[in-house]
Every structure is written in structure tokens, then in C-alpha cells.
Amino acid sequence: MKSRQLIVSIVALASLLLASYSCASERKAERFITKNGMTILLLERDSLPFITVNVTIRAGSVFEAAEKAGLASITADLLTEGTQSRSASQISEEIDFIGGSLSSSGGIDYSSASLKVLTKDSDKGFNLLADILRRPSFSDMEIERSMSQIKAGIISKEDDPSTVATEAFNKALFGDHPYARPAEGTLESLENIGREDIINFHKKLYRPNNVIMAVVGDIDKRSLKKLLKKHFGSWEKRALPLPEPVMAEQIKGMKVELIDKKISQANVQLGHIGIRRENPDFYATYVMNYILGGGGFVSRLMTEIRDNRGLVYSVYSYFNPLKDPGPFKIGLQTKNESAREAIDESLSQMKNMAKNGVTEEELRSAKDYLIGSFPLRFTTNAKIASYLSYMEIYNLGLDYLDKFPKIIEALTVNDINRAAKKYLHPENYLLVVVGDKEEIGKL
Known part of the structure; x- marks a missing residue:
């Protein structure tokens, strides 16, 4: 009953936000391509x-060699750590002086x-943005400093059972596919990366015809085009070497990996390869997973394993659809002694969903929440810009x-059950499973 009341409250809040968003978005998003190939x-x-x-630049870890992960x-x-005309501290000082923010990060399929x-500082902002994207210096000093930070982070991950489980899961699931590797690399692979590798990777993939730029806020099309021409107009497009990675194969039968750590809680991750985002069945799968384990306290996994059996504080499932099929995963933490029971019940819920599907009541409740909460994704300009990029990436x-x-x-019950x-x-x-092998026993 409380879960139902929570859904009603969230939907009511989302409805208010939707009304606000609808008023703010009477102007529809526009799309155009610059002469040098930037998608705007x-x-x-x-x-x-x-x-x-x-x-968004299609320059993620899928485009690097395994030995240079x-x-x-x-x-x-390193984009924000110095350019040919500015040091890292100068970039920071200039963006701080105008009260703005500027950042960059790498991902699996894309970097950003x-x-x-x-608005009054848009010319200065675009000048800085163009500088870091087009003319990073990749100085030896900044490379060494960044490498040290990354290595320290990699070492610290070894003390986090959840991260250990995730990386072992991805490695075993995806094999030779780039999704098997952590985006930040490993201590071994980082030793294989030199300044020339970084320069060549940037030169090859950081091109205007490999860029999606989403702009949201107080600026009109004419003003934006002027800024783009001034700061990005001379950026030369180039043919893009974008090799397609070998697809990972589905697991056959049961494959088990137990990583022995003397800890009181077992970290469990169970699953297989899922779907790509462009799959037409994405929506049915999305709703099905919400009912199975993506719906928090109202999901089947949470109800049975947490509420009824008291085995966990939290349990979840998700599909992570990417450019290539990403993982489907059930994740939980439980006492070592109850790991087997929690795993068995997770599999039981998975089997029941695959065999018997969902009810009309479950589907109605899922629809109410997913439709009602959808506007919560667009409460800020940053969220809207990110979602516009997402829509372009996946041709939505x-x-x-x-x-x-x-x-x-x-969507109908038949659609969900078929998925x-x-x-x-x-x-x-x-x-x-990451946990105390002796206490967990046979898996």
C-alpha cells in the first residue's frame, strides 16, 4: 500500500513538472549540421x-586497443588540463572568473x-570550449599527474567488493569485446600509453564530423551559428576510422566465478548479455525489467528477497543497452551464509518472469510510474542537453x-511477456560472487 502511495506521489509531482516543462519547451528543439560536419x-x-x-564525441574506450586500455x-x-595557449590553471581561472563551468570525461562508446x-559570456565560453576540444597540449607534466591519479584510483578499487565484482563480471561476460575492459584501463595497460598515443588518438577521433553538440538555454539560432563559425568554423573534418568490434557471444549454460575475500557480505552479480539501444524491443524490455527488479521497492525481486525473506537491504536488475548489446544484470549484497538462497530466489524470479510474464495490474502500475516520472529527467538545462545528445546518438x-x-x-501484456x-x-x-568462500560454501 505504501509503495502504491509513493508511486501516486511521484506521478503527481512529475505531472506538475511536466506542465512546467511543457510551457518552457513550446519552442521545439532544432537540428542542423555545420559545413564541417558538426551535428548541432x-x-x-x-x-x-x-x-x-x-x-559528445564518438571517441570512447571501444576505439582503443586492448593493450592500451x-x-x-x-x-x-586531459582536455581541460592545458591547451597550446592556456595552462590548466589559466583554464580554471578564466572559467571561474565568469562564474561558469567546463569539464570533460571519457566513457565506453563516447567521450564528452x-x-x-x-549568455553574456557565451563568446568567452565557446572560446574556451573550442580551445580544449581542438588544441589540447597533452603536456608530459599533466600526463604524468593524470596517470598517477588514475593509478591511485585503480589501486583503491581493489578494496571495493562491488567494483571488484563488476569488473570481473564484465571481463567474463564480454571476453574480447571492449565492454570487457574498465574505461580507465589497468595498471598494466597504462604503462603502454605514451604521449604520442594520446596525441594520435585525439587527432584521429576529435573531429567536427564526429561531434554532437547540444545547446540549451538563452540563445537563438542566429547567435549560436555565429559562435560556431567563429570558434569551430576552421576545424577540419576528416574521414573517421571507426572499426566495429567483434560481438560478444551469449553465455552457454552456467558460468560461476567466486572471488575469495574475507568480508562479511557477499556481493553477487548475475546475468548475461542483453540488448542494444536500437533494438525495437527496448521499450517492452524496459517495462518488463521495471517490474522484475528496476522498480525499487515495488519490484518483484525487492518484494520477495528483501520484504518476504529478509535476505538483503537492496536488490536490483537492469538492462544497460549501448551501441552494442550491453549487460543484463541482477545485483545484490547479502550475508555470506545466505548468498546461495538469495541467488536461487533471484533465478526463480527470473525464470517465473520468462515463463509466466506479468499481470495487467503490474503493467498498469509500471506504466503509471514510467510515464508519470518521465519529466523528472528534464528538470535542468544540463539534463535536457544530455538527453538531446542521447536522442541523436540513438536516432530517436x-x-x-x-x-x-x-x-x-x-505496450500490452503480450508485448512484455514476449520480451x-x-x-x-x-x-x-x-x-x-565476491565474498568469504568458506562461509558461502558451494555455488
Whole structure:
């Protein structure tokens, strides 16, 4: 009953936000491509005098060699650490002086940079953004400093059972596919990366025709085009070497990996390869997983394993659909002694979903929440810019914000049940457990 009341409250709040968002977004997002190939998405919102820019570059870790894992991440991290005309401290001082923010980071499929400035400082902001994207210096001093920070982070991860489990899960699940590797690399792979590798990676992939730029805020199309021409117009496009990685194969049967650590809680991750985002069944799978384990306290996994059996504080499931099929995973933490019971019940819920599907009541409740909470994703310009980039990456169309609720509402029980049978594999899965082997016993 409390869970139902929580859903009603969230939907009511989201409805208020939706009304606010609808008023703010009477202007529709526009899309255009510059002469040098940059894909630009613009949504004018003049309620506040600032703009947010989200730049997405198809230059993630999938485009690095396995022996140089971490190359994409360190390249992105170093963008704000100095250019040919500015030191790292100068970049920081200049953006701070105008009260803005500028950052960059690397990811799996993509790397990104973001800018937030007052509209009156947009010229200065775009100057800084163009400088870090086009002319990073990659100085030996900054590379060494960044490498040291990354290595310290890698070493510290060894003390986090959840991270140990996640990295072991990805490695065993994806094999030779780049998704198997941590984006920041390993201590061994970082030793193989030199300054020339970073320069060449940037030169090869950081090109205007490999960029999506989403701009949200108090700026019109004409003003934006002037800024783009001034600061990015001379950026030369180039043919892009974007090799397609070898697809990972599904797990056959049961594969178990137990990592022995003398800790009181077992960290469990169970799953298999899922779907890619462009899969037409994404929406049915999304709703199905919400009912199974993505819906927090109202999910089946949480109800049975936490509420009814008291085995865990939290348990979840998710599909992570990427450019290539990402993982499907059930994750939980429990006492070492109860790990086997929690695993068995997780598999039981997975089997029941695949065999028997969902009820009309479960589907109605899931729709109410997913449709009602959808506007919560767009409460800031930064969130909107990020989502516009997401829509472009996966070819969802500029009308996606209008389409999404309609697509979810149109799904039937048969759609959800078909997806459950097709994309859940309770007989073929990978199980990774980090915990005290002696207390856990046989898996």
C-alpha cells in the first residue's frame, strides 16, 4: 500500500513538472549540421540568462586497443588540463572568473565535454570550449599527474567488493569485446600509453564530423551559428576510422566465478548479455525489467528477497543497452551464509518472469510510474542537453519526448511477456560472487 502511495506521489509531482516543462519547451528543439560536419541540437529556453552545452564525441574506450586500455579516458580527462595557449590553471581561472563551468570525461562508446556560462559570456565560453576540444597540449607534466591519479584510483578499487565484482563480471561476460575492459584501463595497460598515443588518438577521433553538440538555454539560432563559425568554423573534418568490434557471444549454460575475500557480505552479480539501444524491443524490455527488479521497492525481486525473506537491504536488475548489446544484470549484497538462497530466489524470479510474464495490474502500475516520472529527467538545462545528445546518438528523433509516453502506454501484456521470454535467459547466465568462500560454501 505504501509503495502504491509513493508511486501516486511521484506521478503527481512529475505531472506538475511536466506542465512546467511543457510551457518552457513550446519552442521545439532544432537540428542542423555545420559545413564541417558538426551535428548541432538547439533548444531555446530564455527563462534564465545562461546556456548549457553538451558535446559528445564518438571517441570512447571501444576505439582503443586492448593493450592500451584507458587511452580514451585519459585523453578526455586531459582536455581541460592545458591547451597550446592556456595552462590548466589559466583554464580554471578564466572559467571561474565568469562564474561558469567546463569539464570533460571519457566513457565506453563516447567521450564528452560540457560548458555552462551566462549568455553574456557565451563568446568567452565557446572560446574556451573550442580551445580544449581542438588544441589540447597533452603536456608530459599533466600526463604524468593524470596517470598517477588514475593509478591511485585503480589501486583503491581493489578494496571495493562491488567494483571488484563488476569488473570481473564484465571481463567474463564480454571476453574480447571492449565492454570487457574498465574505461580507465589497468595498471598494466597504462604503462603502454605514451604521449604520442594520446596525441594520435585525439587527432584521429576529435573531429567536427564526429561531434554532437547540444545547446540549451538563452540563445537563438542566429547567435549560436555565429559562435560556431567563429570558434569551430576552421576545424577540419576528416574521414573517421571507426572499426566495429567483434560481438560478444551469449553465455552457454552456467558460468560461476567466486572471488575469495574475507568480508562479511557477499556481493553477487548475475546475468548475461542483453540488448542494444536500437533494438525495437527496448521499450517492452524496459517495462518488463521495471517490474522484475528496476522498480525499487515495488519490484518483484525487492518484494520477495528483501520484504518476504529478509535476505538483503537492496536488490536490483537492469538492462544497460549501448551501441552494442550491453549487460543484463541482477545485483545484490547479502550475508555470506545466505548468498546461495538469495541467488536461487533471484533465478526463480527470473525464470517465473520468462515463463509466466506479468499481470495487467503490474503493467498498469509500471506504466503509471514510467510515464508519470518521465519529466523528472528534464528538470535542468544540463539534463535536457544530455538527453538531446542521447536522442541523436540513438536516432530517436526530435519528437522522442512526445513519443516516449505514447510508446509506453501502447505496450500490452503480450508485448512484455514476449520480451521476457526472448531476452531473459535463466538457464544461461554468468554468476560472479565476491565474498568469504568458506562461509558461502558451494555455488
